[in-house]
Amino acid sequence: MISEFKKRIITSIFLTVLLFLMYLYSFILIISLIIITTIVWIEFYALISKIFKSSSFKDKFLRVALKAISLLYLSIMTFFIIVNQNSDNNIFILYSLLVAIVSDIGGFVFGKTFKGKKLTKISPKKTISGAIGSFIFSVMLIPLFINDLYEGNTFFLFFATLVISLTSQMGDLFISLIKRKAKVKDTSDLLPGHGGFLDRIDGIIFAIPAGIILFNIN
Template identity: 65%
Template sequence: MNSELQKRTFTSIVLIFLLTLMYLYSFIMITALIVIAIIIWVEFYALISKIIKKNKFKDKFLRFFYKAISLLYLSLIVFLIFTIESFYPNQKIYLLYVILVAILSDIGGLIIGKTFKGKKLTKISPNKTISGSVGSFLFSIILIPFFYKNLIEFNFLIMFIITLTISFISQAGDLFISYMKRKAKVKDTSDMLPGHGGFLDRVDGIIFAIPIGLILFNFF
């Protein structure tokens, strides 16, 4: 096992342990969410600063705009999760499902994409392929049998559509951050997570999937 893989494995174990504690203990969840949201915001703003380097008034305004919008968006996600944890515990199952769909979409895209390769999905991210995108959708629907009826009482077709939509949004979020990194000419948003890059690199799809997924579950 090379050093890079060792770092990645160790970091993954630590993150899984943290996620478990966050799910079991509310105070750990809220504290961790606030800290992670701040880190993500700093990483995103660093990307913006590398993309918009000029000091003209227009550029300063754009940096401030992206700074404000990203801070507001991340604050809303933290507030949304805090509200669910404190006042709507029945919604936690939906939150868990959305996060798992985003994670499996990422894993599916990586495994299937590297196995079958093939035509590139977009110029935004050269490493992403059409086969990888299909793999993301396929891996996401694996969750349905485990949650259908037993945990989430939805019509099977509706749950299938919601799952694919969440996977699509997660992939779109991943592509958006990949585009930002490409514009900033960086591989990772930071080196905070050994072997993984930054926090934003790991949760890019999740932060876009959470609000959309929760809206879909409550709408239907």
């Protein structure tokens, strides 16, 4: 147990440093995004292959369709992040990323502290208290970004933050459902103590597009 905890801490430190370097240096951002996107797609590819593994026309069609859609989705998101790293969208991307991260932390902290009723059968570890914690932690970011994101429109930023947090949580549950269907605990073992890259960014890959759309249509 202690060994797993140490692995989790070390991996978290590594990911935090990598995220910081990605924010500072464009070439690290581009290379890292391409590598991570490729790994995430391969992990999702493996899950889909385990779920729809028969030779029936239906399973073959779903395998191809879901793999193609996921590849297109991840590619568009990665491309958008890369080309907008020095534009106004950069702050929207950063904020959406941070909302997803603190939502995950809030869910973990509140879930472990208050426990209580389970949120869904899809992921037994998810609790209602954890979901509430995710929302609470996410809105705590608002004072830090209110001057950069729609100064004077606090209501919209509050609304957008809750939607991004909800999208992140739903993304997490969606990937949990896929893993449950595939009968696996983690998408891979690439990140000691954490599982695979998809396990770590399942909420993020849904939160970022949600944030970009929300902030651009307002």
